[in-house]
Amino acid sequence: MKKLVIHILIAILCSGYGFIDQSDSLLIKLKQSTSDSNKVKLLAKLGFEYAFIHLDSSRQFSEQAIHLADEINFNRGKADALNSLAISYDIEGNHEVAITYFLMALDIYQSLKAKDGMARIYNNCGMVYQSLGDTTKSLDFHKRSLQIEKELGDSLGIAYSMTQVAALHLQMKDYKRSLPLYLSALNLLQSQNDIQGLAYAHWGLGELYMEMGEYKLAHKHAKEAFSYFENEENKKGMSETSLIVGKTYLYENQIIQAEEYLLKAFALSQDLGTQNVTLECLLNLTELYKSLNNYEAALSYHEEYSTLKDQIRKSEMTSNIKEIESNYNFELQQQEIALLNKQNAYQTIIRNIAIGVLLVIACLLLLLYWAYLSKAKTMEVLADKNEEIMRKNEIIEKEKQNALIAAKAKADFLSVMSHEIRTPMNVVIGSIHLLLEDKPKPHQIETLNMLKFSAENLLTLLNDILDLNKLESGKLQLESTSFDINMLVRGIRDGFGEEAKKKGIELKLDIDKDVPQQLVGDPGRLSQVLNNLLSNSIKFTETGMVKLSIQTIKKDSKKVKLKFTVEDTGIGIEPEKQRIIFDKFIQVDSETTRKHSGTGLGLSITKHILKLFGSEIKLKSKPGKGSKFSFKLKFATELITEKDYS
Numbered sequence: 321m322k323k324l325v326i327h328i329l330i331a332i333l334c335s336g337y338g339f340i341d342q343s344d345s346l347l348i349k350l351k352q353s354t355s356d357s358n359k360v361k362l363l364a365k366l367g368f369e370y371a372f373i374h375l376d377s378s379r380q381f382s383e384q385a386i387h388l389a390d391e392i393n394f395n396r397g398k399a400d401a402l403n404s405l406a407i408s409y410d411i412e413g414n415h416e417v418a419i420t421y422f423l424m425a426l427d428i429y430q431s432l433k434a435k436d437g438m439a440r441i442y443n444n445c446g447m448v449y450q451s452l453g454d455t456t457k458s459l460d461f462h463k464r465s466l467q468i469e470k471e472l473g474d475s476l477g478i479a480y481s482m483t484q485v486a487a488l489h490l491q492m493k494d495y496k497r498s499l500p501l502y503l504s505a506l507n508l509l510q511s512q513n514d515i516q517g518l519a520y521a522h523w524g525l526g527e528l529y530m531e532m533g534e535y536k537l538a539h540k541h542a543k544e545a546f547s548y549f550e551n552e553e554n555k556k557g558m559s560e561t562s563l564i565v566g567k568t569y570l571y572e573n574q575i576i577q578a579e580e581y582l583l584k585a586f587a588l589s590q591d592l593g594t595q596n597v598t599l600e601c602l603l604n605l606t607e608l609y610k611s612l613n614n615y616e617a618a619l620s621y622h623e624e625y626s627t628l629k630d631q632i633r634k635s636e637m638t639s640n641i642k643e644i645e646s647n648y649n650f651e652l653q654q655q656e657i658a659l660l661n662k663q664n665a666y667q668t669i670i671r672n673i674a675i676g677v678l679l680v681i682a683c684l685l686l687l688l689y690w691a692y693l694s695k696a697k698t699m700e701v702l703a704d705k706n707e708e709i710m711r712k713n714e715i716i717e718k719e720k721q722n723a724l725i726a727a728k729a730k731a732d733f734l735s736v737m738s739h740e741i742r743t744p745m746n747v748v749i750g751s752i753h754l755l756l757e758d759k760p761k762p763h764q765i766e767t768l769n770m771l772k773f774s775a776e777n778l779l780t781l782l783n784d785i786l787d788l789n790k791l792e793s794g795k796l797q798l799e800s801t802s803f804d805i806n807m808l809v810r811g812i813r814d815g816f817g818e819e820a821k822k823k824g825i826e827l828k829l830d831i832d833k834d835v836p837q838q839l840v841g842d843p844g845r846l847s848q849v850l851n852n853l854l855s856n857s858i859k860f861t862e863t864g865m866v867k868l869s870i871q872t873i874k875k876d877s878k879k880v881k882l883k884f885t886v887e888d889t890g891i892g893i894e895p896e897k898q899r900i901i902f903d904k905f906i907q908v909d910s911e912t913t914r915k916h917s918g919t920g921l922g923l924s925i926t927k928h929i930l931k932l933f934g935s936e937i938k939l940k941s942k943p944g945k946g947s948k949f950s951f952k953l954k955f956a957t958e959l960i961t962e963k964d965y966s
């Protein structure tokens with residue numbers, strides 16, 4: 321009884337593509353299609369549609385679709401075609417083959433995570449197991465399908481799966497579970513106004529209420545289902561539902577209506593060859609005619625019933641034996657499929673590993689090639705850099721040689737100067753002295769004095785230039801001799817005494833009492849520094865005083881650190897000029913230079929000498945108030961002889 325229902329349901333449920341599509345229009349589309357994947361889809365649809373019209377054509381379409389899908393690696397299309405192929409075998413009654421193809425399709429849908437496809441296969445498998453009589457397995461598959469339909473939120477899918485599950489519970493006489501499922505399905509179908517679904521749900525409810533002894537409700541639903549089937553000229557549905565309607569009329573003792581529906585069901589079932597329905601009709605007609613006391617008719621229907629029952633029992637025995645055999649084969653085949661799937665999985669893993677290894681090797685090769693290229697490039701750049709460095713080195717070497725030659729030329733020139741100019745200058749100055757001592761005439765004295773002044777200035781400039789050159793080239797070395805500091809500074813002061821007196825300036829000397837008298841150092845260079853500073857102070861002071869003071873800063877038995885200060889109450893130096901006056905040839909302004917003469921080398925020489933001493937000159941000055949130059953020097957207080965080292 322159930323088999324045909326199942327096939328009709330498969331037709332409805334499996335049609336992800338819509339059953340309405342005309343086979344002819346699909347064939348036209350197939351001819352016009354240029355895309356291979358589209359061809360696969362159309363062939364799979366044709367395979368499905370022809371499963372209900374012409375099995376051989378259906379299989380040809382499905383097989384073509386599978387072949388093409390394999391060629392272009394279109395897995396989804398292949399799974400759809402396998403599904404169509406499976407349906408064709410199921411309709412033929414070849415359930416084992418059908419299950420094989422369904423499971424192959426399921427494997428692909430699962431790998432693609434295509435839930436709609438998975439739901440479809442679970443549903444189809446459920447129905448195949450139902451037709452195989454394995455209600456538990458069938459229920460399991462339908463529940464899985466229902467679960468996925470719920471995940472997908474497909475109301476119609478949910479309703480159909482619910483109807484299936486409800487029907488299975490009914491078959492298992494689990495009415496409590498069956499009823500709410502049928503009612504929920506009915507609600508969903510009503511909201512969707514899905515006529516076919518509604519017909520099956522009402523039919524199911526008719527059967528369920530019949531079993532539960534709720535004849536009125538059974539009657540209502542069965543009649544509803546009958547009218548749907550009648551509209552659609554669905555003989556199978558009409559036959560089954562009119563049987564229920566007839567039975568409920570019989571229970572309600574409405575004999576005439578009961579006879580009408582039972583005879584309708586009987587005729588249709590004979591037409592369709594649905595023996596179980598025929599058998600039930602015969603039994604109910606026997607009862608009906610018995611109640612009408614028409615024993616002849618009752619006896620005739622009962623005899624027919626007994627013959628058919630015998631026939632059915634015999635054929636059931638043969639089919640049971642076949643079923644046991646096929647079940648055995650089927651289990652075996654399922655195991656084989658599981659094995660094949662496993663092998664497939666291993667192959668996929670191995671293939672993925674191989675692809676991975678190949679990719680890694682390719683990446684390594686690329687890296688090596690890249691490293692080779694960048695190394696070559698680096699080598700090229702390095703070679704260029706080396707060449708450039710060598711070229712630069714050559715230039716530097718040449719410049720160094722030139723600088724050395726220039727330095728030598730300068731040194732040679734200066735040594736010539738020192739000898740060739742200083743000697744005649746000294747002769748000139750000496751001669752002027754002699755002339756001045758030789759009682760010159762008064763008008764000659766002035767000229768000789770001018771001559772003496774100019775010659776002495778010239779010699780000073782010459783000496784300054786030579787000194788600076790020696791200092792700058794590092795040729796000047798400090799002496800280390802013992803000297804009397806008191807004598808040295810008094811001598812210097814006396815040297816400036818007359819000039820200061822002439823200008824009306826007080827020249828002071830202030831030496832700390834604890835300054836050791838005897839020091840070890842270079843008295844000549846110390847005198848040069850003090851002379852320069854005192855000469856400037858006197859030069860740039862018109863009134864007031866010039867003072868040289870020496871203080872002890874630190875002292876022990878062998879060393880002493882002294883601070884020398886030369887201060888004046890002269891013109892002072894502008895703050896911005898204070899830094900530059902120590903550079904050579906710098907004089908604060910031309911007016912001062914004109915007035916006081918000078919070379920602009922004195923302070924530069926002073927700075928260099930003090931640097932040799934390891935000291936530094938400091939200046940504090942305010943324009944119009946005066947200047948204060950100071951420096952600190954360390955001296956040994958005892959002369960260290962070679963004996964001291966030994």
Ligand code: ADP
Nearest residue numbers: 856857860901907908918919920921922923947
């Ligand atoms: P110069 O031979 O011209 O004196 P210096 O190098 O000794 O050269 O001095 C540089 C300049 O610093 C001087 O020309 C002067 O303008 C300024 N100067 C140096 N000492 C003093 C000072 N005690 N008071 C004012 N100006 C000074």
